[in-house]
Amino acid sequence: MNIKFFLLVCISVCCLTACKEEDDIVGKNIQPDSDNLMLHFVDTATLYAFSLKDDSIKTDEMNMNLLGYISDPIFGKTKADIYSQFRLSDNSLDFGDGAQIDSIVLTLSYDGFFGDTLKPFIIKVFELDEGLDIDKTYYSSSTLAYKSSNLTDAGTYYCNPRPKTIDESDSGQTTPVLRIPLKKSFGTSKFIDKSGSTELTNNDNFLAYFKGLLIQAEAVNEAGSIIYVDMLDAASCLTVYYRNNQKTNLKYSFVVNELAERFTSLNHYNYTDANTSLKKQLIDKDYTEIEEKLFVQASGGVQTLIHFPYLKSMFEGKKVIITKAELVITRLGDDYTCFYQPPALDLYYKKDESASTSYYLPDYSIGTDYFGGTYNTIGNEYRFRITQYIQRLVLGSVENYPLHLVVKGASTKANRMMFYGTNPASYDNRLRLEITYSLINK
Numbered sequence: 001m002n003i004k005f006f007l008l009v010c011i012s013v014c015c016l017t018a019c020k021e022e023d024d025i026v027g028k029n030i031q032p033d034s035d036n037l038m039l040h041f042v043d044t045a046t047l048y049a050f051s052l053k054d055d056s057i058k059t060d061e062m063n064m065n066l067l068g069y070i071s072d073p074i075f076g077k078t079k080a081d082i083y084s085q086f087r088l089s090d091n092s093l094d095f096g097d098g099a100q101i102d103s104i105v106l107t108l109s110y111d112g113f114f115g116d117t118l119k120p121f122i123i124k125v126f127e128l129d130e131g132l133d134i135d136k137t138y139y140s141s142s143t144l145a146y147k148s149s150n151l152t153d154a155g156t157y158y159c160n161p162r163p164k165t166i167d168e169s170d171s172g173q174t175t176p177v178l179r180i181p182l183k184k185s186f187g188t189s190k191f192i193d194k195s196g197s198t199e200l201t202n203n204d205n206f207l208a209y210f211k212g213l214l215i216q217a218e219a220v221n222e223a224g225s226i227i228y229v230d231m232l233d234a235a236s237c238l239t240v241y242y243r244n245n246q247k248t249n250l251k252y253s254f255v256v257n258e259l260a261e262r263f264t265s266l267n268h269y270n271y272t273d274a275n276t277s278l279k280k281q282l283i284d285k286d287y288t289e290i291e292e293k294l295f296v297q298a299s300g301g302v303q304t305l306i307h308f309p310y311l312k313s314m315f316e317g318k319k320v321i322i323t324k325a326e327l328v329i330t331r332l333g334d335d336y337t338c339f340y341q342p343p344a345l346d347l348y349y350k351k352d353e354s355a356s357t358s359y360y361l362p363d364y365s366i367g368t369d370y371f372g373g374t375y376n377t378i379g380n381e382y383r384f385r386i387t388q389y390i391q392r393l394v395l396g397s398v399e400n401y402p403l404h405l406v407v408k409g410a411s412t413k414a415n416r417m418m419f420y421g422t423n424p425a426s427y428d429n430r431l432r433l434e435i436t437y438s439l440i441n442k
Contacts, residue, residue: 039323043434046310047422051281051295053271054303056141057411060263064111064412066299067264068159068226069121069217072339075297075416076273077219080226083144084262085132085212086238086254093200093252095192096244103241104187106180106213109233113161114414115225116338120158122218123180125151127190128211138263140300140411146214153181158220161227177235178227187240203259210254212262213238223338226299226414231256264411266300275418278302291423293332294431297416298342298407307402308433311393319440325390326372329405330429331380332418342415344374344408345382349401358404361389373408390435 059065066080106125130145132138157180190210194200199209217226230236237253244250256262271282277293280286282302295302306327331341348358363386364371372383392398407413420429 039436039438041434041436043432045308045314045433045435047431047433048307048309049294049304049422049431050287050290051278051302051304053282054297054301054406054410056139057300058137059140059142059266059300059411060136060138060261061258062264062412063230063232064228065231065262065264066226066266066412066414067108067110067123067215067217067229068113068115068224068414069219070115070224070226070339070414071219071222071273072115072416073335074275074333074339074418075268075278075295075301076271076275077267077269078226078299078301078414079217079219079267079269080299080414081217081265082215082229082231082262083128083132083138083142083212083265084215084231084256085207085260086210086256087203087260088200088206089253089255091202093195095195095240095242095250095252096246098245099192099195099242100244101184101187101192101240101242104182104184104191105239105241106182106215107235107237107239108178108180108215109175109230109235110161110178110227111175111230112228113225114228114340116223117161117225119222119224120160120220121224122220123152123157123159123178124216124218125180125182126214126216127151127186128214131207131211132261132263134259134261136261138261140264140266142263143265144214151182151186151213153183157181159217159227161225175230175233175235191240192242225338228412228414231260231262232258264299268299268301278418289421291421292425294419294421295417296342296345296405296407296419298410298413300410301407301416304405305402306405306431308390308393308400311390311400312396315394315437320394321438321440322387322391322394322435323438324434324436325385325387326434327384327386327403328432328434329382329384330420330431331375332420332424332429336417340415341375341380341417342407342413345384346373346406346408346410347384347386347403348406349403351399351401353402361386361403362392363388390433 065082067082069079071077126146128146199205237255239253241251277289278295294304348360350358372385422431
C-alpha cells in the first residue's frame with residue numbers, strides 16, 4: 001500500500017470537537033475575568049505510525065557488546081556475535097626458556113542479560129583472518145573474514161549465564177564472567193612458539209600477526225539469551241597459563257582496552273519467524289494492522305515512525321499557547337518475564353530518512369527528567385514531554401518531519417516491545433498525543 005495514500009485515509013478525528021475545559025485552573029480566582037486563559041485538553045489529534053526495520057546501527061567501541069542467541073515468540077530469532085582485537089599488555093613478550101602451555105582461556109566479563117538464562121546457547125571462537133581498524137566505523141551488519149577452525153577446547157561450549165555467579169578461579173575477581181577454555185595447540189603455536197619474536201615486540205607488529213577473535217553464538221534449540229559483555233573490564237582478556245624452566249604457575253593476559261577495536265554483529269534473520277503483524281509491517285509493507293499493534297526493538301532491530309500530519313491545520317487561524325504536550329506509548333501484552341520491555345525509549349527526527357544524522361527535539365535540551373521516555377510500571381507506559389516541539393509545529397517554525405521512536409541505547413541493549421497502535425480495540429491505550437493549550441483572543 002502506498003504510504004502517502006494511506007496517510008490520507010488513516011483514522012482521523014476532528015480534535016476540536018473533543019476539547020474540554022479544565023475546571024481547576026491555578027490562579028483563576030485571583031485573575032480578573034477578562035484576563036482568564038482557559039485551558040483546553042485534546043488527545044485525538046491524528047497520528048500516523050508504522051514500524052520498520054531500524055537500519056544498521058553503529059556498534060563499535062561501545063561500553064557493552066552483545067553476545068548470544070534467542071528465539072523470541074514475537075520478534076523471532078536474533079544472533080549477536082563479537083569481533084574484537086586483543087593487545088599486548090607489555091612489549092617484547094618472552095615466555096622464557098623451555099616455556100610450555102598449561103591452558104589458554106578466553107574470559108568475558110558480563111553485566112546483565114536479556115532472555116531466558118535457563119536455556120543455554122553455544123559459543124564458538126574463531127581466529128580472525130581480516131584485521132580490524134580503530135579508525136573505521138563498524139555497524140551491526142558488519143562482518144569480517146575468519147579462519148574455519150573452532151578454537152574452543154571442548155568443541156561445544158554451552159553458555160549458561162548466571163548474573164550473580166562469581167567464578168573465583170583467579171584471585172581478586174569480583175565480576176561475573178564466562179571462562180572459555182581454548183585449544184592448547186592454538187596457544188602453543190600462536191603465542192608460546194613465538195616467544196621473543198618480532199611478532200610479539202609491540203602492538204603494531206602483534207595486531208598484524210594476530211588480528212583478533214570472532215566470538216560467535218549459536219542456537220541450542222529453545223529460547224536462549226543475550227548477555228551484555230563488558231569487553232573493557234579488566235577481567236575480559238585472553239590468558240595463557242604456562243610454565244618455563246625457572247617457574248611454574250605463570251600467566252600472561254592479552255587485553256582489550258580503549259585502543260582495541262571491537263564491535264557487535266547482529267542477525268535478525270529477516271524476521272522470518274516473527275509475529276505475523278510485525279512481518280506485515282517490516283517485510284510486506286502492509287500497514288493494515290498499525291491501528292492495533294506497533295513495535296520497537298533494540299540491537300539494530302525495529303523502530304516506529306510517528307507523524308502528526310494535520311497538527312498545524314488543527315489550530316489554523318487561532319492564536320494558541322501549548323502549555324503541555326505529551327506523546328504516550330503503552331505496552332501491549334503481559335508476558336515480559338524473560339523478554340523485557342526496554343527501560344527507556346528515545347525520540348528524534350531526521351531531515352532525510354536516508355541520512356545517518358539525527359536531531360533531538362528542542363525539549364530534550366531541558367533535561368531527561370523533563371523530556372521523559374522511561375518506562376513507568378503504573379500504566380505500563382512511556383511518556384515524552386514535547387511541548388516546545390509541538391508549539392513550533394503549530395507556529396510553522398519547524399518542518400513537520402516524522403519522529404523516530406527507538407530503544408534508548410539500542411547498540412548495547414537487546415530489549416524489545418509491542419505496543420498499542422493508533423486506534424486499537426482497547427482505545428484508552430492507543431498511541432496518542434495529549435495536548436493542553438490556551439487560546440488567545442486578543
